[in-house]
Structures are given as C-alpha cells and as structure tokens.
Amino acid sequence: MTEKEIKKTSTQSPSVIPLKAKFRVTVIFFIVLAFYLFSSFKTESSITEFIDGIGNMGELFQKFFPPNLSLFQAIWPALADTIQMAIIATTAAGILCIPLSLLAANNVTTNKILYNIVRFLLNILRTIPDLVLAVIFVALFGIGALPGIIALVIFSLGLLAKLISETIEAIDMNPLEAMQASGANTIQTIYYAVVPQVLPQFTSFVLYVFEINIRASVVLGLVGAGGIGQILDQQIKFYEYPNAMGIIIIIFALVVIIEYISTKVREAIV
Amino acid sequence: MIEFKNVSLTYPNGTKGLKNVNLTINEGEFVVIVGLSGAGKSTLIRSINKLVTATEGELLVDNENILTHKGKRLRSLRTKVGMIFQNYNLVKRSNVFKNVLAGRLGHTGTLRSLFNLFSKEDRSLAYESLKRVNIEEKIYNRADELSGGQQQRVSIARVLTQKPKYILADEPVASLDPPTSHQVMTYLRKINQEDNITTVVNLHFIDMAMEYADRIIGMRAGEVVFDGPASEVSEKTFEEIYGRTIREGDLRGGTEA
Amino acid sequence: MMHNLPPKPKRSTFKTVRNILIGVILAGIYIWTFMGIDIDFAKAVDRMTNNYARIIPKLLDPDWSALSDVWAAMVETIYIAFAGSLMAAILAIPLGFLAAQNMTNNRVLTTIGKWILSAIRAFPDIILAILFIVVVGPKPFAGVLAIAIGSTGMLGKLYSEVLESIDTNVVEAMEANGANKLQILVHGILPQITPEFLSYAIYRFEIDVRASTILGIVGAGGIGTLIVFAKMNRNWEEMGLILLMIIVVVTVIDLISTQIRKRLV
Numbered sequence: 001m002t003e004k005e006i007k008k009t010s011t012q013s014p015s016v017i018p019l020k021a022k023f024r025v026t027v028i029f030f031i032v033l034a035f036y037l038f039s040s041f042k043t044e045s046s047i048t049e050f051i052d053g054i055g056n057m058g059e060l061f062q063k064f065f066p067p068n069l070s071l072f073q074a075i076w077p078a079l080a081d082t083i084q085m086a087i088i089a090t091t092a093a094g095i096l097c098i099p100l101s102l103l104a105a106n107n108v109t110t111n112k113i114l115y116n117i118v119r120f121l122l123n124i125l126r127t128i129p130d131l132v133l134a135v136i137f138v139a140l141f142g143i144g145a146l147p148g149i150i151a152l153v154i155f156s157l158g159l160l161a162k163l164i165s166e167t168i169e170a171i172d173m174n175p176l177e178a179m180q181a182s183g184a185n186t187i188q189t190i191y192y193a194v195v196p197q198v199l200p201q202f203t204s205f206v207l208y209v210f211e212i213n214i215r216a217s218v219v220l221g222l223v224g225a226g227g228i229g230q231i232l233d234q235q236i237k238f239y240e241y242p243n244a245m246g247i248i249i250i251i252f253a254l255v256v257i258i259e260y261i262s263t264k265v266r267e268a269i270v
Numbered sequence: 271m272i273e274f275k276n277v278s279l280t281y282p283n284g285t286k287g288l289k290n291v292n293l294t295i296n297e298g299e300f301v302v303i304v305g306l307s308g309a310g311k312s313t314l315i316r317s318i319n320k321l322v323t324a325t326e327g328e329l330l331v332d333n334e335n336i337l338t339h340k341g342k343r344l345r346s347l348r349t350k351v352g353m354i355f356q357n358y359n360l361v362k363r364s365n366v367f368k369n370v371l372a373g374r375l376g377h378t379g380t381l382r383s384l385f386n387l388f389s390k391e392d393r394s395l396a397y398e399s400l401k402r403v404n405i406e407e408k409i410y411n412r413a414d415e416l417s418g419g420q421q422q423r424v425s426i427a428r429v430l431t432q433k434p435k436y437i438l439a440d441e442p443v444a445s446l447d448p449p450t451s452h453q454v455m456t457y458l459r460k461i462n463q464e465d466n467i468t469t470v471v472n473l474h475f476i477d478m479a480m481e482y483a484d485r486i487i488g489m490r491a492g493e494v495v496f497d498g499p500a501s502e503v504s505e506k507t508f509e510e511i512y513g514r515t516i517r518e519g520d521l522r523g524g525t526e527a
Numbered sequence: 528m529m530h531n532l533p534p535k536p537k538r539s540t541f542k543t544v545r546n547i548l549i550g551v552i553l554a555g556i557y558i559w560t561f562m563g564i565d566i567d568f569a570k571a572v573d574r575m576t577n578n579y580a581r582i583i584p585k586l587l588d589p590d591w592s593a594l595s596d597v598w599a600a601m602v603e604t605i606y607i608a609f610a611g612s613l614m615a616a617i618l619a620i621p622l623g624f625l626a627a628q629n630m631t632n633n634r635v636l637t638t639i640g641k642w643i644l645s646a647i648r649a650f651p652d653i654i655l656a657i658l659f660i661v662v663v664g665p666k667p668f669a670g671v672l673a674i675a676i677g678s679t680g681m682l683g684k685l686y687s688e689v690l691e692s693i694d695t696n697v698v699e700a701m702e703a704n705g706a707n708k709l710q711i712l713v714h715g716i717l718p719q720i721t722p723e724f725l726s727y728a729i730y731r732f733e734i735d736v737r738a739s740t741i742l743g744i745v746g747a748g749g750i751g752t753l754i755v756f757a758k759m760n761r762n763w764e765e766m767g768l769i770l771l772m773i774i775v776v777v778t779v780i781d782l783i784s785t786q787i788r789k790r791l792v
C-alpha cells in the first residue's frame with residue numbers, strides 16, 4: 001500500500017459516532033449551555049455569590065441553631081390541623097375522582113368528545129399550583145383551614161384522576177365483555193369487573209396523594225390557608241430563627257414518618 | 271330456536287364478516303362451527319347475543335328479531351344467552367365464587383348487586399354449578415390461582431348460574447392442552463344433554479368437532495359452505511370447507527381425559 | 528326447597544384480627560380528624576357569598592394591560608426552573624452513583640446515599656426557598672438554589688434506579704477485555720444511562736416550572752412575586768392573567784417536554 005492509499009482508507013474508516021449525530025449533540029449541548037448561562041445571569045445566580053452565601057452559612061447556623069424543639073407542644077394543634085387538612089382533602093379527592101377517572105378512561109367512556117373534554121379539564125387542573133389555588137380560596141372564604149382543604153382537593157383531584165384513569169385504561173377488558181354478555185348493566189359491570197381490578201392501585205395512589213398533600217398542607221399556611229405554615233411564617237417574619245428551624249425540623253420529621261408508613265402500606269397492598 | 275334469515279354483517283371498516291347467512295338452530299342441538307381463521311366464526315356467534323350487530327337481514331331468537339334490541343330488552347336477551355370465551359374472561363383478582371355469582375347480575379337489581387346481596391337461591395345455584403364442573407373446592411380461591419382448564423370450568427359454572435337457554439362458546443379450548451380440552455368439551459356436552467341447553471361452539475379442531483357435535487356448520491369467508499349432521503362428515507368435507515388438505519395442526523389429538 | 532349453600536369461607540384468625548385492627552385504626556383517624564378540625568362553615572359561606580362577585584368574575588376577565596409584566600415574570604420563572612433543574616441534573620449524578628448498590632458495592636455508602644436523597648425529598652421546595660433566602664437574600668437566586676436542591680433528591684433517586692437496572696453483562700465483558708474503570712464507565716455504562724438520565728432531567732424541569740411559579744410567594748423570585756402583589760392589591764383581573772399565563776406556559780412546556788422525552792427513549 002502506498003502512503004496515499006493508507007491515508008485514503010484511514011479517512012474512510014467510519015468514526016464511532018456518526019458525524020451528523022455528533023454535530024447535533026454538540027449543537028444541543030451548546031444551546032443548553034448558553035441558555036443556562038443566560039438563566040444564571042438573569043437570575044443573578046453566580047458562583048461567587050453562592051460562595052459568599054456559604055460564608056453566610058456560618059452566620060445562618062448561628063441564627064438558626066440551636067433549633068428550638070421545645071415548642072413542639074405549642075405548635076402541636078397547628079400540626080394536627082395540617083394533618084387533618086390533608087386527611088380530609090385526600091378523602092374528598094379520593095371520592096370525587098371516581099366518576100372523573102371513569103370519564104377520563106377511554107375504555108369506559110367511549111364517547112370521544114366527552115372523554116377529551118374531561119381529559120382537557122383535568123390537565124388544566126393539574127397546571128395550577130396548589131398555593132395559587134390557596135391564595136384565591138383564602139380571598140374567597142377568609143383565613144382558615146377550609147380554603148386550604150379546597151385547594152388541596154382541587155389540586156389532588158387532577159393528579160389522582162389522571163393516575164387512576166390510566167390504571168383503568170390498562171385493565172383487562174375481557175371480564176367486562178363477559179359481564180355484558182351475561183346481561184349485566186353498566187353500573188354492575190363497572191362494580192364487578194372494573195373495581196376489583198383497580199382497587200389495589202387506587203388505594204396505593206390515594207396514599208401517594210396523601211403524602212403529597214401532607215407536604216403541600218405544611219406550606220399552605222404561608223398564604224393563610226391554615227396549618228403549621230402559618231406559624232412558620234410568623235416566626236420568620238419576627239426573625240425568630242431558632243423557632244423557625246425547630247418548626248422546619250418537626251415538619252421534616254412529620255413528612256418522613258408519614259412517608260415511611262405510607263410506603264410500607266403501599267408495598268403491602270400492591 | 272335461533273334463526274338467521276339472509277343475515278349479512280359489514281364491520282365499520284368495510285370488512286364483510288357475514289355474507290347472507292341462512293341458518294336455523296333448533297332447541298337442544300349441539301352445533302359446532304368450523305372454518306379457517308378469519309372465516310367469520312366469531313362474528314356469527316357474537317351476532318347471536320349482539321356483541322356485534324348484523325347489518326342486514328333478520329336474526330330471530332325465540333321468534334323475536336333481536337337486531338333492534340337495545341337497553342333493557344338487550345340485557346334480557348343476554349341473560350337468556352350465556353357465553354364462554356377463549357380466555358375465560360374471569361375477574362382475576364376476585365375469588366371463584368364472586369366470579370360465578372356474576373352470572374346472576376342480569377337477574378339481580380343494581381342496588382342489591384352493589385351490596386353483594388345475592389339471594390339464598392342464587393348463592394346455592396352458584397355453588398351447585400361449581401359442583402357440576404367439579405371445582406367446588408376452589409370456591410374461595412382467587413381466579414388467578416387456577417390453571418387454564420380450571421378457569422374455563424369456572425366460566426362454565428358462571429354460565430350455568432345464569433340459567434341460560436342457549437350457550438355460545440367461542441373457541442373454548444383454544445388455550446388448553448389436549449386432555450383438558452376434552453374435559454371441557456365433555457362438560458359442555460353433558461350440560462347440553464342434561465339441561466337441554468342449545469349450544470353453539472366454535473372450534474378449530476376437526477377431530478373434536480366430529481367427536482362432540484350433533485351438527486357441523488362449515489364457514490369460509492363469511493359464508494356458510496357446509497351444514498349437516500356430524501355423522502355425515504368426513505375428512506373430505508373438511509377439505510372442502512377449508513379449501514385445502516388437512517394438516518396436523520387442524521387436529522387436537524389425544525382422547526377424553 | 529332445601530338450599531345447598533356453600534361452606535362459609537375460612538378466614539385465618541390473623542387476617543380477621545388484622546382487618547378489625549385496620550378498621551379500628553381508620554375509624555380512629557377519621558374521628559380524630561373530624562373532631563379536631565374546626566371550620567366555621569356558616570361564616571365561610573357567608574364570606575363566599577360576599578366575596579364571590581368581587582373575585583370570580585374578575586378572575587375570568589384577565590387584565591391584558593399587565594401582559595408584558597406578567598410575561599417578564601413568567602420568563603424569569605422559567606429561568607429559575609431551568610438553572611435549578613440543570614444544577615440538580617448535575618448534582619444528582621454523583622449522589623445517584625453513590626446510592627446505586629451495583630456502583631458503590633458498599634452497603635454503608637449506598638444506605639447513606641439513599642438517606643441523603645430521601646432527606647432532601649422530605650423538604651417542600653418552598654421551605655428550602657425560605658432557608659436560602661436567609662442565606663443569599665430575597666431574590667431569584669434563592670429560588671434557583673431551592674429548585675436545585677429540591678430536585679436533586681428526586682433526580683438522584685431516579686438516577687440510582689436507572690443505574691441499578693443497567694445490563695451488567697456489558698460491564699463484565701469489558702472487564703474481561705481488560706478495560707479500566709474509566710473506560711468501562713464511558714463505553715459500558717454511559718451509553719446505557721444517558722437517554723434515561725436526560726429524560727428524567729427534562730421531566731423534572733416540567734415539575735420545576737410548576738414549582739417555580741410559587742417561589743415568589745416567599746420572596747424567591749418569579750411569577751409568584753406578582754401573585755403576592757395582585758393579592759395584596761386585590762387586583763383580581765391581574766391574578767386572572769397570571770393564572771392564565773401559568774396554565775398556558777406550563778401546558779406548552781409539558782407538551783414539548785413529553786415530545787422530547789418520547790424521542791429520547
């Protein structure tokens with residue numbers, strides 16, 4: 001082989017990654033990077049500032065520590081409110097989502113128009129953050145637990161109905177056909193063929209949404225919608241940082257404990 | 271009595287499922303329908319309980335034209351016509367007893383059924399039905415704990431609990447092994463004789479068709495191309511129905527378990 | 528007629544006791560809940576009837592003159608979400624490796640990794656935002672940090688699950704070929720995990736856009752800042768526009784991200 005020929009074959013040897021893909025990946029990489037730098041600039045996120053911040057961390061520790069955990073007794077009523085709000089909201093959402101998720105499952109609701117309308121509404125429902133809903137309901141109903149509960153119900157309804165309608169869409173349709181063929185009506189068919197198939201997942205999803213609701217209901221108080229968040233908000237406004245940290249740690253413990261229990265129960269069910 | 275009078279069926283996508291079918295199925299007959307895949311066997315059987323609706327002609331069940339049946343009348347037709355499926359169609363997570371009781375739904379009020387309030391008669395009927403197919407010891411097992419043959423027996427018990435006048439079975443043994451297939455066919459045959467329930471069965475296997483049927487109906491491309499007593503049928507008949515020579519796969523083999 | 532009823536089902540005593548116990552606990556929880564919660568329905572309904580006309584019709588009649596302000600705030604929200612998500616996507620990689628059993632091969636390290644990740648996940652984003660505001664002051668950067676840390680918990684967990692499910696045969700084959708650790712990582716592991724890592728990071732960005740919309744309520748930037756002003760000024764027409772903006776932008780981002788993720792995997 002002459003040198004020329006070798007050169008030729010070497011340029012022809014295919015690169016491991018096709019050139020076009022390589023080019024595309026590089027372009028995407030730089031776009032993402034550029035957008036990131038731009039975002040950082042716009043949000044004034046800079047490493048130096050963060051390092052300054054880390055310096056402040058020492059200060060922060062001094063401010064926040066030692067957390068005042070002795071206020072547990074004082075805040076227990078508000079904490080109980082928080083849990084109770086989540087329980088009521090999850091229960092209500094669990095009940096209300098049943099008709100909605102049937103309507104949003106295309107194997108039960110064969111009417112395309114109705115199905116699409118319900119899906120569309122559920123999707124919109126899920127885009128509105130719970131705290132924003134809480135702001136509006138506090139304005140409507142006044143400060144207290146009720147607006148918080150309603151906000152949680154509406155928010156979790158969208159999520160729950162979506163999860164459960166997807167479960168319904170995945171069920172085995174054969175038993176439904178058998179029930180229909182034996183003369184059962186629609187309600188009987190749903191009760192005997194759909195319910196047993198979705199019940200375990202339903203319970204699991206309701207518990208999952210309960211976990212989410214606990215976390216959400218903890219912060220609802222920031223906008224006056226009841227629960228522990230209201231106290232946290234006050235303490236921060238009064239610069240009572242050790243108290244605030246105490247509350248945050250208690251909240252943290254609450255979330256961890258409830259998530260642990262809920263996960264165990266869900267594992268046992270499914 | 272089931273009568274097809276010039277019945278044709280065109281699916282929404284334009285496929286012709288049935289072409290001008292004329293048939294009379296008499297009280298107490300055990301009819302087996304044979305034909306290649308896609309011949310229209312399922313379409314024929316499913317049009318009888320209106321799981322699919324014939325688009326032309328008249329379909330009479332007990333002298334009533336069922337093609338216009340809707341709502342309550344359709345459901346009452348269906349309580350009279352029981353159906354058995356290839357995949358058993360049980361609710362896998364429910365226990366056997368609940369699955370069998372589901373056969374009574376058409377006879378039970380909605381509210382009662384929502385609270386599982388089946389009458390004593392219904393519950394004992396369900397239990398008797400399980401006994402008839404020798405599966406009563408599995409009564410409180412979940413359906414998915416049963417073998418295919420056992421599940422098919424449960425689905426027969428479900429149909430029995432329905433107290434039907436007719437039984438339709440769409441390839442009831444296609445998912446089973448040879449001995450179990452014979453067992454299931456034997457139960458169907460026995461029920462047909464003891465209760466005088468008119469039975470229409472789709473089968474792929476010509477040896478089984480010849481063994482169990484009173485009468486064999488052959489279909490090809492949506493048309494009835496053969497109709498006669500099983501005693502008159504030979505391999506040659508099947509070759510005519512299928513339009514090709516008989517192969518190994520057309521036979522189930524094995525004998526009654 | 529004699530009825531031949533089936534034998535009663537045999538329930539193990541364990542199951543019976545368990546079911547009774549579950550029933551009692553549930554009943555207890557609900558009694559505690561409904562005794563404890565105090566809601567003055569009469570008052571709430573009364574207020575609702577008073578406030579309804581002042582709020583709802585206005586919400587449905589957005590104030591378009593505020594569009595440019597609202598849009599600017601929404602864009603800032605997206606910046607916060609993007610910067611936070613990207614930081615999290617990178618921060619989560621070492622944590623994901625740490626928490627993946629088959630990567631560390633060390634029970635203690637894995638457990639520590641998993642603990643860190645679930646501890647982070649237990650903090651609601653907005654509480655993280657409160658903490659970071661104390662560190663860096665009330666500005667978007669606090670929001671970015673809150674999103675970054677908050678998302679690291681979930682992404683790290685998802686990453687570790689991806690890592691735990693990779694095909695180890697490839698790795699073994701390479702070890703047999705004499706490849707070193709880094710080579711195995713680049714040629715054996717990365718190709719398997721990259722699409723899923725990316726897909727999860729994009730999915731998390733979807734969530735973060737939603738999360739960022741409320742950070743402003745505690746002062747951490749984004750459209751939430753406007754929500755607070757609109758509420759204080761009872762400017763419900765503007766609130767209507769904010770809501771509409773959130774719904775539309777979140778929906779559009781969800782759609783785009785779903786499309787991208789479909790192509791990735």
Ligand SMILES: Nc1ncnc2c1ncn2[C@@H]1O[C@H](COP(=O)(O)OP(=O)(O)OP(=O)(O)O)[C@@H](O)[C@H]1O
Binds near residue numbers: 283
């Ligand atoms: N729901 C439907 N929509 C459109 N065409 C259909 C539908 N169901 C069946 N067909 C068509 O109708 C024809 C007859 O189908 P059918 O299911 O009755 O055949 P079969 O004899 O039962 O076949 P197999 O032995 O495979 O079950 C086939 O061409 C099939 O593709």
Ligand SMILES: [Mg+2]
Binds near residue numbers: 311312
């Ligand atoms: Mg068929």
